[in-house]
Amino acid sequence: MAQSNKSNKPVVWFPFAAGGTVIAFFIPVIVLLTLLVALGKVPAGLSYAGLHGWLANCVLAKLAVFGIVALSLWSSAHRLRCTCFDFGLRIDTLVAAVLYIGAIFGSIATAVFLFRL
Amino acid sequence: MSRNPLIREVPPASWYFRHPRYLRYMSREITSIFVGAYCVLLVFGLGALADGKESYESFLLALQSPLSIAFHVAALIAALYHATTWFNATQVAMKIQIGEDFLPGSTITGAHYVLWVVISVIVLLLAGVF
Numbered sequence: 470m471a472q473s474n475k476s477n478k479p480v481v482w483f484p485f486a487a488g489g490t491v492i493a494f495f496i497p498v499i500v501l502l503t504l505l506v507a508l509g510k511v512p513a514g515l516s517y518a519g520l521h522g523w524l525a526n527c528v529l530a531k532l533a534v535f536g537i538v539a540l541s542l543w544s545s546a547h548r549l550r551c552t553c554f555d556f557g558l559r560i561d562t563l564v565a566a567v568l569y570i571g572a573i574f575g576s577i578a579t580a581v582f583l584f585r586l
Numbered sequence: 587m588s589r590n591p592l593i594r595e596v597p598p599a600s601w602y603f604r605h606p607r608y609l610r611y612m613s614r615e616i617t618s619i620f621v622g623a624y625c626v627l628l629v630f631g632l633g634a635l636a637d638g639k640e641s642y643e644s645f646l647l648a649l650q651s652p653l654s655i656a657f658h659v660a661a662l663i664a665a666l667y668h669a670t671t672w673f674n675a676t677q678v679a680m681k682i683q684i685g686e687d688f689l690p691g692s693t694i695t696g697a698h699y700v701l702w703v704v705i706s707v708i709v710l711l712l713a714g715v716f
Contacts (some may be wrong), residue, residue: 496665498706503627534632
């Protein structure tokens with residue numbers, strides 16, 4: 470039986486690296502925005518009219534939000550998988566399956582939500 | 587007959603207490619828990635937005651609890667820690683060669699920090715914070 474030498478690592482690794490960069494550039498400022506919401510000072514752009522207006526009318530904004538959320542989810546899933554292993558949870562196949570399926574499910578949900586706007 | 591193989595006993599759940607470098611590595615690993623949880627929160631927020639004005643506004647209201655503030659502060663620290671360590675690592679991960687010489691690492695990392703500030707200011711402007 471011919472065995473494939475191809476590794477599936479690049480498929481997992483590329484979104485991970487891209488996601489790490491996206492998280493580094495975008496997540497701190499987005500957390501800052503929702504922290505303002507948590508403190509009761511909702512920025513104009515995060516009110517229903519503001520955010521809905523942006524996302525419903527601008528395809529580029531939808532794509533940007535989808536890219537940021539999906540890549541961040543995938544990267545986080547991959548990092549959490551490594552974190553679980555490093556903390557002594559040695560059931561990697563199960564952990565990887567749960568986290569990657571979760572990330573894929575979350576990405577699809579994000580796409581559906583954005584499509585419905 | 588072969589000699590007994592050398593077996594290094596590595597405790598799987600407490601190895602990182604052996605060296606400060608391992609602890610630094612693990613502290614960066616832990617940031618992924620907060621960032622991951624925050625991403626899930628973002629998906630729920632978008633879901634509430636898609637459901638309409640009423641459900642989005644109750645989502646915004648639900649964020650205004652002491653627990654949520656504590657989570658956001660923790661997530662912000664985790665995100666900042668991830669970002670700074672990520673940008674500091676870029677000069678090792680992506681070496682840029684120009685002719686015979688390599689671009690200095692500080693230039694590569696510095697460029698990332700500048701871009702980070704620019705992106706953050708643009709997002710804050712678009713969100714109407716200023």
